Amino acid sequence: MNRNVLGQSAAEVLHEVFGGTDGPVLAATPTGSLVRPLAQVADDLDDPPPVELFTTEQSAKDLRGQAPVATKVAELLASDDDPVRLLPPGLRATAVVTPDDVVAIARTADQAAGLPAASSLASSLRTQYREAFADARSALFRVPPRSTVLNTVATELGDEVAADVDAFLTVMESLDAVSLSEASTAFVLGGARHECELYRIRNTVEDAGFASQATVTRRKQLLERAGFVTTRKRAADIGRPRQVLVVPDDAPADDPERIVESVDEMEA
Template structure:
């Protein structure tokens, strides 16, 4: 059985395989890095194959805790390009399997190599085996809404300027987990709402409707940011009921920050 080295970079390996896979790609037991690269690379390819990812549940949960990655993955799920299921046994090899080739992803230190074979008998056996595994696997459900829907509804329901700020903040971040390495999606939403002096009711209703978080989560996060001095509120009377709260920045450094600086300034203040 002949095999050869496809590449030594996971991004290039995935681009090569996605470019050559005409219809179906099974991604078996990928690492966290491979999942991240798959989502990034697939998002740049218009004519991509159907991707079926069989992953370790804990790895998928960790990776998908990043809003930026999960919302881009949800874009792929939403347009029927990507499906996610969990492996019952995480000891499987890391493989890319198509009807015409099998690529084994081999990690050596910081290097990833792709060992590939197109031996018809072996490829057929591997594809049939993992296709059967897929059919028996449990769906991994993403709780994050597609980023395209988040942006569209934010623009339609609140305004173009806040959507531009929201996208600008995301573009300036590597992750959006809220674990010290990045702001979470609720905090980002509230910060750009404060920048645009939007009502708390409006941003929290939008966030709950689109599936980012509940109104209660928005309210708790607002209170935390207000207690830390990042945002402030002012009461806005309405015809019937209690006044609503308009969000504003509570720190001059946030008021002076450009959109692409907003995340780093907020992160420094939170720390």
């Protein structure tokens, strides 16, 4: 890339940068400002290059606290053991490092720009970033990709349940902070819409690497107290009757956006 890239958002700039390479891409985001643009790229590009994320400890913590967004970012991450690592103090630019370029990302309130390094500097900058990443500590990012989660739900509970879980997670992306525990709400609500057995929901969420069975149980109890779900018994072929999640007739809200808003207000 030998020209500046202008766009209305950082996501547009990343589209241009990512579209010009087969990867891998190293995204340095000291303030976390590239997190949501990366999630948008994961949504929009059919075959994005693998990404390694270079960020600060606080930004990594913030990303884990935006679980629905983090599942989108995880779609892009390289398959090595530590694709998210901690920036050293000497590197604090928001930049994207490709095999051919180093592009600084600058933003204003209504515009973004990708500013490639001069060719005389690009090679040494790439080496500096790559060597720093190789030596950096892991950020311990353990969030599964959205597609992995949804494929697990579809396999275990059905495509319609997976679609509802995705709808709830997508609405949650607009919230400032949603932990993996809080995001488990999506599975309880999606399962209740299709009268899934509670034990199967718990197993599925744990199998997807999203949250523990105990976390799902706590979310179910919270949502039950608030009137969004209830349970009834279903006879089993062997053993005791199963608990089945259902949506009560007098539930406070019915569409994903209103439900997520209501639960968020309840927890504020």
